[in-house]
Amino acid sequence: MKLTCSKSGAASVIKVEDRMDAQSCPDFEKECQRLIQEGEKQLVVDLGALRYISSAGLRAFLVVGNRLKETGGSLRICCLDGLVKQVFLAAGFTSIFPIFDSVEAATK
Amino acid sequence: MLVNTNETVELTLPNQLSYLPVAQAVVREAARNCGFADATLSEIELGVEEAVTNIMKHAYDIEENPTFDIVCKRLPEGLQIILREKGIPFDPKLIPHYKPEEMDLESSSAGMGFHLMKSMMDDVQLVNLGPGGKETRLLKLFKDTSRAGKAGGPATPVVAEPKVIEEKIAYDVRLMAENEAIEVSKCAFKSHGYSFFDDHIYFPERLVELNQNGTMISAVAVTKNNVFMGHAALLYQHPEDRIPELTFVFVNVEYRGQGAFNRLNEFLMKTPKKRECTGIYAYAVANHTFTQKTMARYGINDCGILLATSPRTWKFKGIPGDPTQRISVILAFRYMDTPKPITIYAPAHHQEMIAKLYKNLGATPVWGTAASTPAPLPESAPEILTEINESESCAEIYVKRYGKDVVREVHKQLRRFCIQQIACTNLFLNLEDPATQAMTAEFEKLGFFFAGILPCGRIGDTLILQYLNNVDLSYEKISAYSEMAKELLEYIRVHDPNASL
Numbered sequence: 273m274k275l276t277c278s279k280s281g282a283a284s285v286i287k288v289e290d291r292m293d294a295q296s297c298p299d300f301e302k303e304c305q306r307l308i309q310e311g312e313k314q315l316v317v318d319l320g321a322l323r324y325i326s327s328a329g330l331r332a333f334l335v336v337g338n339r340l341k342e343t344g345g346s347l348r349i350c351c352l353d354g355l356v357k358q359v360f361l362a363a364g365f366t367s368i369f370p371i372f373d374s375v376e377a378a379t380k
Numbered sequence: 381m382l383v384n385t386n387e388t389v390e391l392t393l394p395n396q397l398s399y400l401p402v403a404q405a406v407v408r409e410a411a412r413n414c415g416f417a418d419a420t421l422s423e424i425e426l427g428v429e430e431a432v433t434n435i436m437k438h439a440y441d442i443e444e445n446p447t448f449d450i451v452c453k454r455l456p457e458g459l460q461i462i463l464r465e466k467g468i469p470f471d472p473k474l475i476p477h478y479k480p481e482e483m484d485l486e487s488s489s490a491g492m493g494f495h496l497m498k499s500m501m502d503d504v505q506l507v508n509l510g511p512g513g514k515e516t517r518l519l520k521l522f523k524d525t526s527r528a529g530k531a532g533g534p535a536t537p538v539v540a541e542p543k544v545i546e547e548k549i550a551y552d553v554r555l556m557a558e559n560e561a562i563e564v565s566k567c568a569f570k571s572h573g574y575s576f577f578d579d580h581i582y583f584p585e586r587l588v589e590l591n592q593n594g595t596m597i598s599a600v601a602v603t604k605n606n607v608f609m610g611h612a613a614l615l616y617q618h619p620e621d622r623i624p625e626l627t628f629v630f631v632n633v634e635y636r637g638q639g640a641f642n643r644l645n646e647f648l649m650k651t652p653k654k655r656e657c658t659g660i661y662a663y664a665v666a667n668h669t670f671t672q673k674t675m676a677r678y679g680i681n682d683c684g685i686l687l688a689t690s691p692r693t694w695k696f697k698g699i700p701g702d703p704t705q706r707i708s709v710i711l712a713f714r715y716m717d718t719p720k721p722i723t724i725y726a727p728a729h730h731q732e733m734i735a736k737l738y739k740n741l742g743a744t745p746v747w748g749t750a751a752s753t754p755a756p757l758p759e760s761a762p763e764i765l766t767e768i769n770e771s772e773s774c775a776e777i778y779v780k781r782y783g784k785d786v787v788r789e790v791h792k793q794l795r796r797f798c799i800q801q802i803a804c805t806n807l808f809l810n811l812e813d814p815a816t817q818a819m820t821a822e823f824e825k826l827g828f829f830f831a832g833i834l835p836c837g838r839i840g841d842t843l844i845l846q847y848l849n850n851v852d853l854s855y856e857k858i859s860a861y862s863e864m865a866k867e868l869l870e871y872i873r874v875h876d877p878n879a880s881l
Contacts, residue, residue, distance in 0.1 A: 294433045295400055324422055326429045327493040337485050355422045362499040363492055364480025 292329030313345035320351030410452035439467025466513035556598035594654035612644035684711035684832020727820035
């Protein structure tokens with residue numbers, strides 16, 4: 273898994289590439305935790321380049337989403353495609369988090 | 381890695397998360413070989429990750445460091461993946477029912493992994509095997525139903541059996557050269573896989589050594605261009621043997637029908653031997669009659685039937701057989717010279733059959749009669765030799781010399797073999813020893829029953845009795861070719877204490 277962080281207006285954008293599985297998802301959680309500790313309230317996760325996600329990855333989103341909620345922030349997800357979109361739909365996660373088609377739409 | 385509809389990939393992995401990518405990679409490649417599209421490979425990979433992490437999290441305590449097995453089995457309709465572990469018992473009914481439509485941030489995610497597993501696969505079963513542990517069985521079907529029932533996906537190499545060469549070709553039969561030993565091993569593998577009962581055959585260097593020291597005489601059939609066709613050998617099983625076994629007879633499939641089997645036998649009969657050779661014996665499997673016919677053609681005649689000596693899993697590539705029960709063998713023998721007159725002390729109740737068997741071999745022994753009151757056995761301990769072939773689940777007991785406690789000693793050895801779950805035990809008694817006449821009935825009381833004779837055996841002319849350790853055997857499935865073998869088989873059936881049960 274490759275993580276790339278950038279700033280877009282008030283939001284921090286994390287681009288996740290390759291895989292989010294049981295082995296790699298702790299890295300994603302740690303990175304999000306770091307941003308939240310630094311005071312970020314609005315996180316946008318760009319999954320356009322993510323090709324694989326399992327339930328372990330989905331649970332990481334729940335952890336990060338709850339942490340942000342506690343601090344009054346929010347988690348937005350964008351660019352779902354392929355298997356990742358299929359998994360989000362199957363697990364009902366498209367109704368938990370706001371989903372956007374593009375980074376631009378998510379950071380507005 | 382995968383070849384046809386029977387293809388299976390199996391691996392055992394430590395129960396550690398760091399091995400998850402290994403599990404996924406293997407399953408992914410197995411699925412790819414079946415012809416699944418890339419998008420489906422990811423679904424399968426996800427189903428496997430959920431199953432593997434479920435085992436890692438829930439099947440074992442943290443302190444344990446066990447393993448689990450993954451089996452990928454190609455089916456006509458798709459791919460089955462079985463994850464097998466021996467972790468803590470578990471009731472699948474207790475898996476929380478995951479409801480995606482009711483999910484929100486505060487909801488528990490319990491049951492989500494199992495839900496995704498079911499979403500990605502076409503069937504998921506959690507099977508409790510009792511003391512055998514548990515299995516998670518995943519099934520992914522081909523979406524393209526036209527592939528169902530056909531062997532081989534797009535990326536699957538299908539290995540074809542070599543074609544039999546129909547026209548008659550010229551070839552030579554001669555002694556094996558050292559550099560041909562590897563061809564003999566390969567030929568054995570092609571004929572029997574790794575199931576052949578004597579593993580010498582899979583070690584070329586051993587074949588060379590056995591030939592060099594005179595324990596074995598290997599003959600090969602080769603084309604005029606020196607292409608290896610087949611092999612047969614005479615092998616002395618024990619240092620004291622006077623008769624070698626005709627064995628290791630294999631002919632590559634493409635050269636079957638050329639008469640190589642016959643010419644190899646003929647060559648071996650005529651080849652000068654470094655060791656004494658009063659006769660030749662051979663075992664011909666009784667799940668088909670092909671070998672029996674060839675033996676008969678060369679005067680190697682039937683003298684015994686040993687029941688259930690080999691596992692039913694023995695492979696005979698290119699030759700039909702019955703894989704439903706342990707394999708029995710016909711024992712056959714041929715004197716190399718006119719047999720010397722010998723006195724045989726046959727037990728009275730088997731003398732008629734023993735006489736028929738000797739006659740079938742062309743011998744006319746003198747029938748010895750022990751005194752009406754048998755002489756007491758020597759006070760000394762009996763001399764008993766035993767051999768066990770674990771891969772065959774077969775054992776042999778030779779009574780080389782009788783002694784006072786011989787029945788007890790044989791019983792002790794038999795019990796040892798039974799405890800080891802050895803399927804069949806053959807008992808060899810010296811027919812040249814007057815004590816055999818009376819003692820045979822004592823051994824039969826232990827459950828041994830008639831099998832046949834073997835002249836010039838390790839301990840002399842031999843009466844063979846056999847014992848079956850709860851072997852499920854149908855006499856109807858045993859193929860006997862000669863009239864003698866048919867009569868002997870019926871004789872054995874009548875005397876087999878298990879046959880009437």
